[in-house]
Amino acid sequence: MPQTVLAFAGSPRRGGNSEMLLDRALAGVSAAAPEAVVRKVVLNELRFVPCQNCGFCSTRGYCVYAAKDDMKGVYEAMDAADGFVVATPIYFANVSAQLKAMFDRCQSLWARKYLLKKPHPNAARRRALFLCCGGFRHDRFYQCSRQTVAAWCVCCDIKLTGELFYPSVDARGDIGKHPTALQDAFEAGRRLARPEASPA
Ligand SMILES: Cc1cc2nc3c(=O)[nH]c(=O)nc-3n(C[C@H](O)[C@H](O)[C@H](O)COP(=O)(O)O)c2cc1C
Structure with a gap:
């Protein structure tokens, strides 16, 4: 099975700074693993409600709203992916x-893992790369972002193996x-696709 890489563009600004990083990382993935299936999701183009904390997923392990909005496709793509950017x-x-709204809707995956004791069957293979940029000169604002992404990764049975912040x-x-x-993003994409080829 070729690996499947799922990419999330979080900015509403198409072709902006973070999406430029994302596209270079995906180019790196494809350079290292031409057979990889790469899918990019522009979150601003999806329509879905924020988590309503309705409790449905606590017993069922899936989100009741998935049948009604665009998160259905995201859940399916996440389930199939082994690489994430x-x-x-x-x-x-x-x-x-x-x-953040997409992360919150992954509460159903948290419930599946921690309440229903059903970790993702492919957990050992799932890795993520985090790409981020900000307008301020210091990295103070970055700390919150990385905590949020790290928490999402843990809940979704994904190991956060790379990060770049500018x-x-x-x-x-x-x-x-x-x-x-x-170039950093390109190399990080390569490493995501071929971790075994990276220097220790
Ligand atoms: C609503 C809003 C809030 C922002 N807050 C911060 C912030 O807290 N810290 C920071 O470093 N930059 C902040 N920025 C600046 C963006 O992070 C910066 O312009 C970034 O390069 C945009 O990336 P993009 O082109 O991928 O959208 C903010 C921008 C907007 C529009």
């Missing part, structure tokens, strides 16, 4: 609302002026 700008010291990146396209960011 998550890209977001920092918004008010955390990930974008689009990404501060002082604000105007559209700023990331392209960084001396190494796009």
